[in-house]
Amino acid sequence: MSSVSAEGVRPSPLTALQHDRFRRFFIGSSTAQLGFWLSHISYQDLMAERTDDELWLAGLFAATFAPVMFIGPFGGVLVDRFDRKRVLLGTYCWIVAIALLQVVLVLTDAITPVGLLITGAGVGVGLALLGPASGAVTANTVPVYDLPSAISLGSMASNLSRILGPAIAAPLVAANLFEVTWGLYAAAGVLALFVISGVRLLPYERDIDDTPVLQRIASGLRHARDRQPAGQVLGLTAMVSILAVSHVTVMPNFVEKSLSRPAGDFVWLGVATGAGSLVGAAVIGSITGAATLRRSAGLLVPYAVAIIVFSQITSFVLAIVLQILIGFFYFAGMTSSQILLQQVVGESHRGRVMSLFQITWAGLVPVGALFIGLLAGDAGLGLGPARAIAVGGIGSLVSVLYVFTTARRYERVLPSSSGGV
Numbered sequence: 129m130s131s132v133s134a135e136g137v138r139p140s141p142l143t144a145l146q147h148d149r150f151r152r153f154f155i156g157s158s159t160a161q162l163g164f165w166l167s168h169i170s171y172q173d174l175m176a177e178r179t180d181d182e183l184w185l186a187g188l189f190a191a192t193f194a195p196v197m198f199i200g201p202f203g204g205v206l207v208d209r210f211d212r213k214r215v216l217l218g219t220y221c222w223i224v225a226i227a228l229l230q231v232v233l234v235l236t237d238a239i240t241p242v243g244l245l246i247t248g249a250g251v252g253v254g255l256a257l258l259g260p261a262s263g264a265v266t267a268n269t270v271p272v273y274d275l276p277s278a279i280s281l282g283s284m285a286s287n288l289s290r291i292l293g294p295a296i297a298a299p300l301v302a303a304n305l306f307e308v309t310w311g312l313y314a315a316a317g318v319l320a321l322f323v324i325s326g327v328r329l330l331p332y333e334r335d336i337d338d339t340p341v342l343q344r345i346a347s348g349l350r351h352a353r354d355r356q357p358a359g360q361v362l363g364l365t366a367m368v369s370i371l372a373v374s375h376v377t378v379m380p381n382f383v384e385k386s387l388s389r390p391a392g393d394f395v396w397l398g399v400a401t402g403a404g405s406l407v408g409a410a411v412i413g414s415i416t417g418a419a420t421l422r423r424s425a426g427l428l429v430p431y432a433v434a435i436i437v438f439s440q441i442t443s444f445v446l447a448i449v450l451q452i453l454i455g456f457f458y459f460a461g462m463t464s465s466q467i468l469l470q471q472v473v474g475e476s477h478r479g480r481v482m483s484l485f486q487i488t489w490a491g492l493v494p495v496g497a498l499f500i501g502l503l504a505g506d507a508g509l510g511l512g513p514a515r516a517i518a519v520g521g522i523g524s525l526v527s528v529l530y531v532f533t534t535a536r537r538y539e540r541v542l543p544s545s546s547g548g549v
Contacts, residue, residue, distance in 0.1 A: 165293025186501025348480025
């Protein structure tokens with residue numbers, strides 16, 4: 129896929145905004161993402177209040193992201209087979225319902241740790257469908273030459289919400305106004321429904337395969353394997369998610385035990401991560417023409433190193449600085465990977481391959497969360513959060529270095545087949 133526009137001008141990270149259909153989708157999806165981060169911070173803080181064991185926090189992450197692993201592939205089939213916009217709008221309806229249920233549970237003081245796991249799983253079902261639907265719709269709102277810009281903008285919006293969401297949630301969580309945070313999540317979902325309902329997608333090729341669902345899921349796996357380096361991108365993302373991303377699972381306890389700060393201050397580390405991620409996504413959006421597996425892996429090397437260093441520090445200020453670096457390199461690497469993936473997959477398999485990306489990015493978080501929870505928690509090996517984070521960081525560094533050194537074996541050999549052309 130060319131990295132230049134129809135006029136021969138290399139696009140900037142903002143060029144996709146010139147398309148009305150993408151602007152509408154961007155506004156709606158960005159609002160919904162902001163709502164998610166409001167609720168996510170509330171989940172973590174409330175679980176930390178109700179139980180002080182890292183394994184419960186890990187369980188919350190597992191409950192929220194496990195549906196992405198098990199339901200995500202079926203979501204990819206739905207996105208490829210049926211009207212993508214309708215799948216997306218139906219998903220937002222589900223999210224609004226879960227958010228309103230959470231408001232009721234808080235107002236009636238019916239919240240328990242087990243209840244948080246159940247409603248967290250409900251949010252996870254929405255995420256399982258939202259990932260492949262949003263990824264495919266993004267590709268159907270812009271011409272092929274502006275797809276890198278659209279992906280970069282989506283990553284930037286995601287990370288801006290990681291900054292604004294915790295910043296807005298922090299005073300509300302401190303005041304125990306959890307019903308307000310989840311009410312705002314519901315309102316964000318309603319706004320997303322209203323705005324995106326007016327988007328008319330560019331024509332795209334639907335999957336017309338009548339084989340059983342499981343066979344169609346398998347065809348998505350084969351497609352990713354055949355469209356290298358798509359398979360390698362998925363493998364790289366999976367390793368980082370399991371070994372390194374899971375460090376956020378025990379962040380409240382790390383802040384309290386290693387940094388000697390109130391557990392609720394982990395919110396500000398999340399804000400710092402979001403700030404770095406926003407810049408990282410923007411930087412990659414300006415050099416999309418060079419998206420390669422080697423570059424994606426190379427950007428994740430300093431990410432893993434920063435996590436290892438982070439696990440050993442005791443200064444809150446230094447922790448903020450390191451989280452900015454962690455966010456920058458993580459999302460620079462992930463945005464580069466997603467651009468590369470979208471460029472090499474075929475349109476009729478886009479939903480299924482993006483569901484696989486969603487699984488490796490978010491669906492494997494439960495595996496990593498349980499892994500670090502068992503390492504850190506008293507019910508597991510009892511290493512504590514700092515040592516557990518270090519173990520994950522070292523494992524991630526070894527894995528990323530391996531991909532980096534072998535990346536040249538996998539060259540893009542197939543042209544892009546993006547929507548809207």
